[in-house]
Amino acid sequence: MTWTSSGARRGATMTIKELAERVGVSPAMISRYLNNGYVSEENRAKIAAAIEETGFTPSRQARNLRTGKTSLVGVVVPKISTETIGRVTAGVEEVLGRQGYQMILGNTDNDASAELDYLRLFERYPVDGMILVATEVTPAHERFLRESKTPVVVIGQRVPGVNCVYHDDEGAAFELGRRVAEKRPGASAAMIWVTEKDRAVGIERRDGMLAGLATGGIEVPDARVRKAAFTTASGYEQTHLLLEDPATPALDLVCCATDLIAAGAMKAVLERYGEPAGTGNAPLVTGFGDNELAQAVSGGFPTVHLGNRTSGVRGAEALISLMENPRTMPASTMLGFRVVNA
């Protein structure tokens, strides 16, 4: 390791000490300049000039080690590349940015174990707070969430005893089902749903939909509730199988757990009937989430707008209170919804 006696630069980065030497003050002086204030106008000017000249920036590393604060929030998401997640993080970032926090993301690509890895990474990185945009919440998740030394807020699932912001999935699905059933009384319906491991989508949203359809006299037999992954391809595949099944009476309605799945269903319907879903004899397809792209291309199909952006905002707000006062009582917030095209 070599450096010049002028202390200008070593390797690449400059330290507060070197800068102090250069200016002719103590390192603490520089530190105060950077933080509290307590510096004479004269020194203030000299330091400012030296910083300008050298391009010095303090090491967050060392600062964080010393202060135990990072002004960083880690957000763990199951997937980037969906509108839903994009809206949530936009809401989170809006609030965080205003308060001087920066957000870093960990993407798990729908791998529940990777979620815990990221949470632990963030906890030890460390960040000041964490947000988990949740899908499957395992016992291991719950344990971690409750025992975490770093404040954490869950978005998208209700977890008892943990700070969380979630949607009224059951209520929304019920309302969507009810309205669709009202317009198509006695329709022959199927559902393309997802794993029950995702409680909000796999259970609550499903039960709400079944109940909503039932109020309009539509019963969906178990055999017509099929499981798909959270992808367009999977929605296509399951719908295709359903439509090709010779034992199946003609379908009037295919309700899907998400808009991504609905997109796949629409593709299958279009291929099978030669006309878009909801026109002519082709069954109507419903979704969930109000995906802008899908709405535009399709010209509009029944779905639900959930206010994902708001969930991000509320989640970030809750996290900030928690970071400022870690003893804040856990709270859960349920957001409303808006049915679209039904």
Add this chain to the structure above:
Amino acid sequence: MTWTSSGARRGATMTIKELAERVGVSPAMISRYLNNGYVSEENRAKIAAAIEETGFTPSRQARNLRTGKTSLVGVVVPKISTETIGRVTAGVEEVLGRQGYQMILGNTDNDASAELDYLRLFERYPVDGMILVATEVTPAHERFLRESKTPVVVIGQRVPGVNCVYHDDEGAAFELGRRVAEKRPGASAAMIWVTEKDRAVGIERRDGMLAGLATGGIEVPDARVRKAAFTTASGYEQTHLLLEDPATPALDLVCCATDLIAAGAMKAVLERYGEPAGTGNAPLVTGFGDNELAQAVSGGFPTVHLGNRTSGVRGAEALISLMENPRTMPASTMLGFRVVNA
């Protein structure tokens, strides 16, 4: 600040020193256990047991400060919530994960100045390497990229003198234009394009498209090349204006800079003609990027598949070489493409 004399835990986290006390060895021993190895079988077992019992994890903070290494790569993206970005980061993560690196994301929401903020954050956090998924590359960007002390790779734009991986936007657009023009000779065409600040999309892709169409005898007057933002809503708006313009002879073809924009165009066409783009009298809409959702819902429209995932893979590979040997010569890689539905 209080802690028990057994040294088990203070406040929240445990340190290497406390663990050492508990086991009855020196802190250095624990450190060696965690890193080099130089530990007797006997102590190894005792330490392993104590770690298991306490759930101890070393502070990355302190380790990083000491070693100057983080095993972390920062990726700056212009947008989360698009399939394109999702594919790139999936490719990046695949390679990085295999090599023991973790990836953290910074999302700028299409704000070019935020890009530099994030790069600087990462540089000083620090991370071992950075990837910029670029859109607009300003002189400030170029300066930063060239002078960065942390290895950095650019994906999506060609930047001379900087390590980068990009697509053959011009070639792809040319080929798409050529094929479409071949099937619709003499078509009356318009283009919905984007800012020239994004060189790859705004200039190269546009020029390729114009040239490709021209080979089939289709000339697009300047007045029919309209600017949109990178959104579905903006694509809708511009197309709507175009279709409503009474001075405009009926259009046969609307070529768009991206699939998101194309989705908006399709919505406008559907509203205006009462039938989906490309059917009956409704003009054909082309896109760029092979968005899965849009393809499914529309039943297929001409577009280009760019291999975004591959760009992520190649970019990450380049970054790893760079991190292992910072003196590696800068290289730029151009990837191929595949025209879809044309």
Add this chain to the structure above:
DNA sequence: CTGTTAGCGCGTTCAT
């Protein structure tokens, strides 16, 4: 207002 002192939690000599 300013400088000195003492760590934050680790990894790394250099002795033993």
Add this chain to the structure above:
DNA sequence: ATGAACGCGCTAACAG
């Protein structure tokens, strides 16, 4: 094979 001592870059507490 092991432990003592030191330092990474910074900030908090104290003295002046």
